[in-house]
Amino acid sequence: MKDFINWIITFTPKIGFISDIIAVQGGVIAIALPLSIDIISRISERYQSGVITKKFNQRWVIKLLPILSITDIIIGINLKLFVQNDLINGYLKVLGWLTFVIFLISVGVLFLFFETLRRYITDTNFLLEELFKDMEESLSLPRKKKGKW
Numbered sequence: 001m002k003d004f005i006n007w008i009i010t011f012t013p014k015i016g017f018i019s020d021i022i023a024v025q026g027g028v029i030a031i032a033l034p035l036s037i038d039i040i041s042r043i044s045e046r047y048q049s050g051v052i053t054k055k056f057n058q059r060w061v062i063k064l065l066p067i068l069s070i071t072d073i074i075i076g077i078n079l080k081l082f083v084q085n086d087l088i089n090g091y092l093k094v095l096g097w098l099t100f101v102i103f104l105i106s107v108g109v110l111f112l113f114f115e116t117l118r119r120y121i122t123d124t125n126f127l128l129e130e131l132f133k134d135m136e137e138s139l140s141l142p143r144k145k146k147g148k149w
Contacts, residue, residue, distance in 0.1 A: 013096040015083050018076040021103045025069040025076075028110060033066060036117050043120060043127070051134040052127060056120060061112045068106040075099050 036056075044052045056062060076099050079092065088096050119126055 008097070013088060013093065013100065015079060015085075015088055015096070018079050018096070018099060021099055022073055022076040022080070025072045025103070025106065028069050028106070029066060029073075032110065032113065036062075036113070039117065040120060047127065047131065049131060051131055052120070055130050055134070056116075059116055061109055061116050065106065065109050065113050068102055068109060072099055072102045072106060075102070 040053050040056045044050055075095055079088065079095055079099065083092055
């Protein structure tokens with residue numbers, strides 16, 4: 001473990017890898033997010049319910065992925081713009097590592113994102129359960145307001 005920490009401290013990332021990270025994160029924003037919104041909209045139209053779209057957009061994975069991607073892009077672009085040489089040192093080294101760590105977390109969240117999307121696309125029982133839960137919630141709200149619960 002000590003050797004790994006020493007390696008992280010002594011290793012100086014090169015600025016070239018940031019272009020790759022920016023490209024991947026940009027692709028996620030440009031392709032995965034709009035495509036998923038289109039797919040979920042079509043499913044909502046099939047069931048004639050906006051609940052599916054609402055529930056999909058409320059998932060933490062769906063909310064977190066664009067935030068991580070945009071944060072990574074902003075940090076990466078700033079590093080590319082303000083670092084003159086290929087090697088980064090000091091606090092810029094920390095930003096380089098932060099960019100890489102956010103990228104790794106984004107890849108994990110992207111996997112969960114696709115798993116959530118797959119579930120919405122293929123699991124009809126899951127969708128029906130979501131619709132029934134929403135219907136139960138909307139029916140129980142008026143009773144709670146009247147003090148019957």
